[in-house]
Amino acid sequence: MHSETIRYLIVPGWQGSAEEHWQSHWHRSLPNAARVEQADWLQPERIAWITELQRSIASDPRPTVLIAHSLGCITVVHWASQEPRQLHQRVRGALLVAPADVERAHCPPALQNFAPINRQPLPFPSLVIGSDNDCAASALRAQEMADNWGSEATILSGVGHINVQSGHQQWQQGFDYLYRLHNRIDRHAQRSA
Template sequence: MRSESIRYLIVPGWQGSADDHWQSHWQRSLPNSARVEQADWMLPRLADWVAELERSVAADARPVVLIAHSLGCVTVAHWAAQAPAASLRRVRGALLVAPADVERLGCPEPLRNFAPIPRDPLPFPSQLVGSDNDAAASAVRALEMARDWGAEAVILPGAGHINVKSGHRRWEQGFGYLYRLQNRIEQLERRRA
């Protein structure tokens, strides 16, 4: 996959991704990248977040790879379950990092309107990266989400929520998962050709 022909759409989670978050570093590093900018990062509303993701995907006709973190992963799943076919065709794949289990006991109140989490397979290749000590989703739940969504899954040891607090600022290792996803996308495209 030639990076010049693809755009990268960063899909942050609850509270957004600060300047030192790996998503912000990636946005500055990856060519043709943009961010889904939600109107309210602190009090997310499912319908608003899904609508903004749809607007961001539909705003540009180029093919796109979604790079989602936390609540952004759940937003992608909700969006994919109801998006117009034309928008879904633009998405080549999704990297889903540290998905938030909005169905868990003790889930913060502002996130609960994102439950239930869609269980339908995503209509594009996806790579899920979770952690065995993420308070937002246990490894078991991350693997369940990956299975439901048809995503290839990796569970990292001791990576926390894969954010600034857990020491993941630039998260160079994450590019390996993005490249793995892009290789799968290329293989699928070659098979279809």
């Protein structure tokens, strides 16, 4: 796979990704990067978020790698469970970072309309990056979500929600996981050929 032919689509979570968030840094750093822009970052509505992700994927014919964070991961999973197969084929893979467990006790009310979380395997290769001290999803739940989605999982130690508050402004280490995802995509393509 040649990176110059791939479009990277950044899928932020609840409240968006501020200028100093690693997703914004990656948006500026990766070739052919675009970002899903939701109409309402503070009061997310599942159908509206899925519709905007659908529009963003459909708007560009290039093969796409999704780079999602938090509620953005759950949006990707909901989208994949209901959208047309031809658009699934456009998505080569997804990096799902710190997925938000919207089924957890004390989940913020604004996120509860994203429950239940779809448990079907994703139709493209994916990699889940979780944390053993993420307030939005325990390590056990992150692993469980990855297992349900057919994703490879990596649970990091002590990195919180992998956002600005946990010290992840540029998150250079994350590029290693993106590279690992590309390898997974390449292996999947070879098996499917």
